[in-house]
Amino acid sequence: MDRDPPPPAAGAGIRLRVRMSARRIDEPHRAASPLELLFDLTFVIAVAAVTARFAHDIAEGRAADGIVPFLQVFFAVWWAWMNFTWFASSYDTDDVAYRLLTMVQMAGVLVLAAGVPAAVDHDDYRGVTFGYLIMRIGLGAQWLRAGIEDPAGRRTAFRYAAGISLLQVGWLLRLLFAEIGVLPSSALVPVFAGLVLLELAVPPWAERAAPTAWHPHHIAERYGLFTIILLGESVLAATRGVEGALEETEVGGPFLLIAVSGLVVLFALWWLYFLAPAGDGLRDRRHRSYLWGYGHYGIFTSLAALGAGLEVAVEQTGHGVAASPAAICYAVGIPLSVFLCLLWLVHASVVAEPLAHPAAVAGCVTAILLLPLGASRLGVAAVIAAFAAICVLLTGITIAARRGRNRYLGYGRGSAEMGEHT
Incomplete structure (x- = not known):
């Protein structure tokens, strides 16, 4: 089928009108505009x-x-x-x-x-x-x-x-x-x-009438960019909590521990999400794109909720809040658990092998959901720090398991090497 040439590169000018036709699903070097x-x-x-x-x-x-x-x-x-x-x-x-x-x-x-x-x-x-x-x-x-x-x-x-x-x-x-x-x-x-x-x-x-010609690597990149936006929103939310805490008190040990632990959690989640690029999987399993795409609602929502929980966790170090220590920890722990579970399920829908071993994910999620029960004795800061340690442990286990494979999750050698360098 004849198609108009692709749009010009950024900075190359803009055409007044281009006949709208489907772009190639194998268009090389397709990236977000x-x-x-x-x-x-x-x-x-x-x-x-x-x-x-x-x-x-x-x-x-x-x-x-x-x-x-x-x-x-x-x-x-x-x-x-x-x-x-x-x-x-x-x-x-x-x-x-x-x-x-x-x-x-x-x-x-x-x-x-x-x-x-x-x-x-x-x-x-x-x-x-x-x-x-x-x-x-x-x-x-x-x-x-x-x-x-x-x-x-x-x-x-x-x-x-x-x-x-x-x-x-x-x-x-x-x-x-x-x-x-x-x-x-x-x-x-x-x-x-x-x-x-x-x-x-x-x-x-x-x-059902005819599938649209969406580009798998472009879609994977777009979802990755929105994930980064939500991680950034979590950082912003935690920053709001920092501002609220500093208005009431000076910097203390619990404040620093929660702030650093929250950053470690977000960094570990970023690492896990981008450890297995989804572009090749979407290319090879286009029929599973709905499960992958719709499943990201839970991933995105959990990241947004995690940011809200971290904001309150930091803020409570400066002044009292109505929520109990257990409720605050669960406001962080539940979204964190949802993210880890859905990340495994969503990746499993398009890759040959899951991102991490299900036993490792299940064990980490169980620990995350049990820890807030002791928040009144341990303190919010200690529980959030334990969350960070669990995320680091899961990230390390996942990286170690992936390095032992010749091919990562059904992706090509190039994608595997990129994942290894991360």
């Missing part, structure tokens, strides 16, 4: 807002009440990023129209971020829904353009456009019925869950 990197920066604001509100709930001893709003709002953030990322991997033309429609989606993300406090604190989803509407207008226009200009992918593109448009109507009706009292508050979460399931069903339904 500067526009994609700029798009990701808007999500920094949204994730920071979600994490800050959840940290407040944890500190006030209301983590159980805040978890559902946190998961709901984070789904909106993650799903908006997902939709753009997979579309761009298939149809990035980088012409004027494409850039402007991406800017529209970025504006929607900023509106969504502004609506996070009201959504989390008062179940007021008007700002979040309106921001989502703006994003859907931009994305729907992109899919319509793809359907018009790319005959080979027309049915798939129009299915995407129809699916996201109909579901956006569903989100607006949910908001409207809640505002006028037709939808009781007890039904809001079930209706939300139903719409989420329909959202998740749109890509498999649309791709």
Whole structure:
């Protein structure tokens, strides 16, 4: 099939219009574009807002009440990023129209971020829904353009456009019925869950017409970049805790121990995540991309929640918080355990061998979940330090096991050598 040439490299100028057609799935040297990197920066604001509100709930001893709003709002953030990322991997033309429609989606993300406090604190989803509407207008226009200009992918593109448009109507009706009292508050979460399931069903339904030409290594890189953003948000959240603690007290032993241990935990998680690049696995097992891609919702959510927990853990060294030591430690330990379990499961879906031995992961997760039971006697700082030691141990075990293999997890020699150097 004839295709227009790929977009020019950064700095080589921009074309006013490029016929939108599917890019090659084996396009060499495919990497995230500067526009994609700029798009990701808007999500920094949204994730920071979600994490800050959840940290407040944890500190006030209301983590159980805040978890559902946190998961709901984070789904909106993650799903908006997902939709753009997979579309761009298939149809990035980088012409004027494409850039402007991406800017529209970025504006929607900023509106969504502004609506996070009201959504989390008062179940007021008007700002979040309106921001989502703006994003859907931009994305729907992109899919319509793809359907018009790319005959080979027309049915798939129009299915995407129809699916996201109909579901956006569903989100607006949910908001409207809640505002006028037709939808009781007890039904809001079930209706939300139903719409989420329909959202998740749109890509498999649309791709039944014809699969889109997403690039496996490009997708793997994009997910890696978002993982780094979330790790950075955890650092930012911990920094907010440091600021709050320093306002009340001088630097002490527990403060330093938690701060250093938190950094070690985040560094170990980064090391584990990038130890096995997923690009080759996605190339060889494209049929498992849904499990891999959707599974990252839990990975991303756990990283955001981990940042909130670390913020409170650091902050409590400076002044009292309503949450108990055990609750604070579980606010760190539960997201950490979820991340480790899901990282193993998600990687196992696309690689020949799992990232780490399941017994090692299970043992570390068990220890992490048991340690907070002794937080009242050991102290929060000691428990967080133990979390860090466990993460370091698991990272060391995983590296040692991988170095003993001739081929790592079904990847090629080049990927194995890169992983070894990490």
